[in-house]
Amino acid sequence: MVVCQKFRLTLLITTLASTAFIFSQQASADTNQEATLKAMNQQMIEMNKQIMALKKEVTSLRSRQNKLKAETVKSNINQRKKNINVAQQPSTGMGTAAPSNQTIASTQPQSSAVPIGQPGNNITQQNPRMINVADQSSAQRDEAQQHQKTVLDLLHSTGLPPPDRGASFWSPNMPLLSSAxxxxxxxxxxxxxxxxxxxxxxIATDDGRYSFAIGLALQEDIGSYINSGTRRGETKGRFSPFRENLRRGRIPITFRYTDYSVNITPDFGNGEAGLYEANMQYGGFKNTILTFGFFEPRVTLEGSESSNEGVLMERPAAVELARGVAAGDSRFSIGGLTYGKRWYLGAYFTGHAYNTTKNNPDIIKDQTGGMLRFAGRPYASRDIDLHIGVSASSAFDVAQTNKGKLYNFSGSPGFRLTQETLVQTGALNNVSSVWEAGPELAFRWKRFLAKSEYIQYGINRSSSNSNLNFDGYYTSLTYTILGKPRSYDIRSAAFRAPGVEYDFDPKQNHWGALEVSGRWSVLDLNSHKNASDGVNGGQQTVWTGGLNWYPNPHFRVMLNYDHIMASSTPNNPLNKHGRNMDAIAMRFQAAF
Known part of the structure; x- marks a missing residue:
């Protein structure tokens, strides 16, 4: 019994001792691990301090190296100037010799660029601080480069087509030409x-004072009038089942010196060589561009969009009629535009279009007029843009011809694959002035964009003839399927094309940008049509559907379908009884 009790007591003491030993070992291990972690943490802190110190030393060394290079280049250039001056001095009795060509060559700054044109070599860029800046201080160079960076931040948008005109200060997505x-x-x-x-x-000088640029806006159309809708007693007209047209063939050329620029853009579109613009601009005022010369003052919302970015191949007939009053292509203009984040204002005094006098030798006195457009964006967010505006233009004094003051309104039936028109007023006489005005509204929600405009036209006539009033309007809907959705540009108070995030590359599952559009447009050229001095010019309604594909920012393929309905115009042999027709067309566009 005693032995059993001793055994139990021994077992209990052994168990307690072993348990205490285990706990003591675990506590010791925890203490050692904690100490190890603290030591490692301290080592990492010390290493970070050493890394930061090394970075500071590297930055300091680079700064010294750049400064030394700049000083060396400046010294070499100054030495070269001295040598040239010495070489140009006349010989004296001291027998001073001109430096040899070898000496002069050795004083030229060394370029880090690999020679161009040698096999296996690529062109590398030089440090811009080392070029063409010998007469500038470091502060001036830094200021110029900062200005260029600011310009890029404001104007350079990726994935959007270049403009269809000269790349001057107003251009929505073109940086100033010194900012490549x-x-x-x-x-x-x-x-x-x-x-x-x-x-x-x-091409631009390194200081950005001088620059020169040349671009391209090429649009090739091909299409067919599927059903010309000719009725008995009507002339069929030139509505061909197959026709092609070079819609635009512009070569924008821009010269710029500091805040002054000159744009000249010949246009070989529509089967003839002509001039789209030739003007001078000043962009020295903040967010303001002044223009003098032949220019296209942008009027209406749809008319303010670049032809490289329109949702459909052609603008609505109502907009084209408004542009022709006192704005439009190659119109002589004096004026300017200014803009802010939420507003836009453009105003121009205008004259005749380029070549108008040459094409019409009967003109005795040219037209004078003007245009005004004011627009705002009262609400804007990442997903929403609300645009409200109004535009107006007037020919204060229409052109005087040897047949009197005549004017004619007409509407094109969609595509420019024909010169025929179904609705028209005919030549109206005794016209003293012409005007147009109307509101514009647009709303973007994410990838969806809706636009609409209403335009009223007026023809004021002298003598006993009644004044005439016409109107037109449209509504369009657009949805971006692929790519970035259409965006708002404050410099034109209009919407840009969808952005191409990645160039077309099926192997990488990149498809460019794709959008689908639809539009309903109406142009009514009837006014007092039952009166003896009224006009029965007819009403035209066009339903248009389109698909636009941008494989990259510089190319676009468009597919449009038009259904045209025109009421009768008794004085037009093409449309005596009313006419319905259908047309389909494609456009291949390149823009640089």
Whole structure:
């Protein structure tokens, strides 16, 4: 019994001792682990301090190296100037010798660029601080480069087509021509920047004071009038089942010196060589551009969009009629525009269009007029843009011809694959002035965009003839399927094309940008049609559907279908009894 009790007591003491030993070992291990972690943490802190110190040393060394390079280049250039001056001095009795060509060559700054044209070599860019800036201080160079960066931040948008005119200050997505960056594949040659800002070939001096750019806006149309809708007693007209047309063939050319620019753009579209613009601009005022010369003052919402970015192949007939009153292509203009984040104002005094006098030798006195457009964006967010505006233009004094003051309104039936018109007023005489005005409204919600405009037209006549009033309107809907949705541009108070996020590449599952559009448009050229001095010009309604594909920012393929319905115009042999017709067309566009 005693032995059993001793055994139990021994077992109990052994168990307690082993348990205490285990707990003591675990506590010791925890203490050691904690100490190890603290030591490692302290080592990491010390290493971070050493890394930061090394970064500061590297930054300091780079700064010293750049400063030394700049000083070396400046010293070499100054030495070269001294050598040239010495070489140009006349010989004296001291027998001073001109420096040899070898000496002069050795004083030229060394370029880091690989020679162009040698096999296996690529063009590398030089440091812009080392080129064409010998007469500028470091502060001036820094200020110029900061200005260029600011311009890029404001104007350079990726994935959007270049404009259809000269790349001057107003252009929605073109940076100022001194602002080409490495992203735009800029190289430096002999103090010049050569690059492709927004895809437009550009040459500029390194300080950005001088620049030159040349672009392209090419649009090839091909289509068919499926059903010309001719009725008995009507002339069939030139509605061909197959026709092609070079709609636009513009070559925008821009010269710029500081805040001044000159744009000249010949246009070879519609089967003839002509001039789209030739003007001078000043952009020295903040968010303001002044223009003098032949120019297209942008009137109406749809008319303010670049032809490279329209939702459909042609603008509505109501808009085209409004543009023709006192704005439109190659119109002589004096005026300007100014804008802010939420507002836009444009005003121009205008004259005749380029070549008008040459094409019509009967003109004795040219037309004078003007246009005004005011627009605002009262609400804007990432997903929503609300646009409200109003535009107006007037021919204060219509052109005087040897047959009197005549005027004619007509509406094109959709595509420019024919010169025929179904609705028209005919030549109206005794016209003293013509005007047009109307509101504009647009709403974007994410990828959906709706636009609408109503335009009233007036023809004031002298003598005993009654004044005439016509109207037109449209509504369009657009949805972006692929790519970035259409965006609002404050510099034109209009909407941009959808943005291409990635160029077309099926292997990478990249398909460019794709959108679908529809539009209903009406133009009514009837006014007092039952009166003896009224006009029965007819009413035209066009339903249009379209699909636009942008494989990249520089190319676009458009497919449009038009259904045209025109009421009768007794004085028009093409449309005596009313006419319905259908047409389908495609456009292949390139823009640089």
């Amino acid at each position: 960056t490495e992203h735009d594949e800029t190289i430096y040659v002999g103090g010049l920047r050569i690059g492709f800002p927004a895809g437009r070939p550009t």
